[in-house]
Amino acid sequence: MPDRPETRDPFEGYMIDVKTDNGTMVWRALERAIWLVFALCMFVLFVWPVFMLAIGSFRTSPPGAAGDWTLDGLRNLVTNPGIAAGAYDTLFLSCFLTVFVTLLAVFFSWVVARTNTPLRWLVTPMMVVVLATPQLFFGLSWAMLGNENAGLINYTIRTVTGTSWSPFNVESWFGIIFVLTLKVTAFGYLLMIGPFGSMDRTLEEASRTSGASAVSTFFRVTIPVLTPAVAGVAILIFTNGLESFDIPLLLGVPAGIGVFATQIFDAVNKTLPPNYAAAGTLSLLLTFTVMALVLIRARIMAGRSYAVISGKGHKTEPADIGGWRFVASGLILLYALLAVVLPLVQMLVGSLQPVFGLYRGFTLDNYLTVLDDSQIVRSLINTAIVAVVGGFLAMTLAVFIGYVGRHSGRTVRHALEFTTWLPWTLPGVVLGLAMLWAYISLPGLKLLYSTIWILMIGLVVAVIPVVSRVSDAALAQIGAELEESSRVAGGGRISTLFRIVLPLIAPSFIAGWTVAGIMISGNLAIPVMLSSATSQTVPVQAYDLYIAGEVSQTSAIFCIQLGAIMVVLIAVGLIRALAGLNARRKAAADLAPMLTDSPTGGRND
Template sequence: MQIAGSDAKVVAQPDRLDRVKRFDTAELPWLVIALVGLLALAVLPPFLFLILASVHEFELDGSYGALTLDHFQAIMASGKLSTLVLNSAIYSGGSALFALVVGATQAWLAERTDAPWRNWLWFASMISLGVPYVLYIGGWLLFLGKSGPVNALLKPLLDAAVAPVNIYSIPGMIFVEGMIWSPLAFLMLTSVFRNSDASFEEASIMSGASTLTTLRRVTLGMAGPALLAFAMIVFIRASESFEVPALVGIPGSARVLTSTIFQSLHLDMPPNIGEAAAFGVILLVIMTVLLRLYDRMVRNAHRFRTVTGKGFRPRVIALGPLRPVAGLLIVIIPAVVIAIPLSNIIWAALLPYYEPFNLAALGKVTSVNFVKVINSPSFRETIFNTLLLGVVTATVVSVLSGVAGWCLARRRPGSWLIDTLAAMPLVFPAIVLSLAFLEIFVHSGALYGSLTSLAIVSSVAFLPYGLRYGQIGVMQIHPELEEAAALSGARGWVIFLRVIVPLIAPALVSCWLFVFLLAVRAMALILLLVGPDSHVVAVSLFELWQNGAIGEVAALGCIWTAIMTVFSVSFYLVARRTQTPIG
């Protein structure tokens, strides 16, 4: 009997191992196929539009005309091409570095140290993401502009004839773009630092390394792939951004590649999107190369797996005498990132017309802008639509990111296809994506002009960001946990839902909130697609801003920022109660 029993065990073992293997290969192709199908459906039509738009002339009625390479030639021929390329590289690289340094410092302080008031960093980032885009850039221009308080203060001090700080320059552009991205860097990197295993750091310190060496060689070393992934996103987005190069760069004749394209878009009637599309194609090529490089670098990603089966215990580092310095940083960084633009916005909202801060203007303070905004008949509908758009987009992106991130991090067969498809929207200039989807939705019956159509476009546009969350989340989890589950008899979906999802929950929750905040403030992306029943806040703000109602823009901006803050804080509290720490 006994012998028979042990025989049975011997037979059972290969069966289970088999199941592990099957789980790896046989059960997943359909998942990969389904994902690839879904992504292809969402991404390939605008991709096709991008390619076609880049090699066609446009007829008067907007249809394609003759084939042409003029759009590419126009980019190549744009005067000082090498200067523009260099400027673009400096601007994009600088912005990525700036955002990364500010964001990573905050994330490390918040997650891995005992620095005082570190929870405030989280709120500060939420608030700053809630500030509408046009107001954020505008706030900085007013603060650092020729007539702004900084120059007003420095001019007599330095006895300068002209304003000493010139925001309308490449460094100015890097500063503003970096500022825009730093809260995102913070949010993306907190989950990375949270999940990194403190035992490596302890081992390093035990072996005699200083805190700084440990930070440099162990903490940052382990966060390497995540830092790189984020830097890449900012680099690509900054390379193709129009707003900062236009509003900050062009007035000071600080030009990058997109400035020329932006100008030709706004000097033509109808806007000639051929050049923008051609630029998108060039970026697509560059991004493919970057992604390949990145892929090669994270091929050894197992080195970075820090959540293993042997107990997962992130622990904070005692800063000791450095604690007050950290506290100071925690006060200063959010003050710069949010308090300055935010106070400028509140100031603007309280005045009948905008003027730089001065004591005499205090007498003019009024609530008229708030009254006007709140009494606007479309106020409630607009706010409701925007919240709904954000919730739907964030949910769709988070679910897709979790599943796709798993396939990617575990390098399932065909996962490169998922990666390529899901990353593509990164390089679509918003204005091209918007026009592409206009062409698609106008042929699609009821979707045209609906809130659903806005949610679809936003989901496509923000998937690449969500995916990084999912991928990084899974990458940090050692497959031995899944193998253990498989050995214990669990099947693919069960493993995903009961092992992976709980472990990457913090990353997915952050992903949700992050995408939500991005989706509700995207403007250029949906401007063309809004219909009579889908008015949203970002577009109303843009309209008010274009028409000089600065006070009302600022008032609506304040109300919106307040709603976003309440929303984010409730979200944070609920997550904490359900013991899902947010990154």
């Protein structure tokens, strides 16, 4: 990578210097003021909520109200038998999820990167679709698919067998682990495919040459070499299980299964009066556990060198696995059926049913009912606003943070990285509770309570860890010489950012904006903690409809949202295609005079 300019002052050079000494001092003071404002915003957005969550765990009052100090939350954590049961359920879920997801992620990564399986090209785009699908949509679709009485799976079994046999009940331990495994496998695969794809195949060929079978080589060479990467991803999968909220809420609570995240939700929303101290203490326990696991992963990955690519004879061509490639293709199709096709079919069929479970007399009445409901229409509008505006703000903030870190010293850069990663260690429901404590306690931001704007702030903070990776990757592709040329020509860093950097990373900015918008539009945990009756988003409205028994209307509102997302994705694709075409035309126009002036007159003789 090219060397990056290092400066002690993160904002040094952001302003145009004035030649006089007094002018220079004024601008320097202004630069310092801007830096202080930026640092204050970072603290308020990312650090202050965690701090206030810790304070709230030892208060008797709700957020923003006067109260006394108490240890009731800690005492409840130790003495309440329900907490112990929740801890057991959370660990049970996380352990099984880690095992199954790791196995599937390793399998799919190996199939795509190391074999000649015919359908391996389908896996990566399919995993991207599954990862981008909101967990609430995934959970609701499978809650309908696996419903013991009216689900499409049991209905099909009863129709085929001619009996009343309904073997599949998704509201169970099996259902929760099964559905979460389908969902989280995409996350594990996208983290593992890189190490599997870059591993030198000569290591495996040496094993095969010595007489080992393909299966023996996989277990004795491939897995041991990639153990650090697999272990690191397994830890992240375990933390994903600890943080799970939407699917356990939909499938676990009806079966009497409560994990930490749903217990925090119940302490605030289903207890009178709300037990904020207990919720805060439980949130801190969960947060510290996740942080510890993330640090353990960092320790594992940084402790040794795990190079699998050599400079001599490096090969990554896929291996021929014979007839097993057709078995692997069948498993790919099975996963596509379970994770993509069936949920979409069930959601579409459910939206057309006059009553959920009645597989005849399909109608569009549910769509008409949804669009005629002013509260649902308001939730659609709210979702569009927070997705579009919030996604833009999140990507803009991520680019600015990345740009400042790129031109700062190591200490500031690491501080920014830690700060932007901090929300990732907070489960969604915990982050929502932390936002509640943080912003109601500040006089200015307290006015935003129960409005769409505090909801947007929380959602922007939640997606920053993801979009920051997009912005960092885009900024890393900008050569330092381009920015240096701009500065030599008299431009400050702000000018360089807007005139050089942003135009060059525009495609990545649009992609990050789209990703952030999709994530925001499907988030349930934060809106369910921060929204009011007038600021609800589609996920909250859909959850309320589902709990009220209006399953078909829930399907309709989600189908409308998915249709809007598809329109946005198509529009983004067209914009990027037109931008690429325009760039190629411009490049051809710039090249034409050079070809005309060449000795051959632009012809190849």
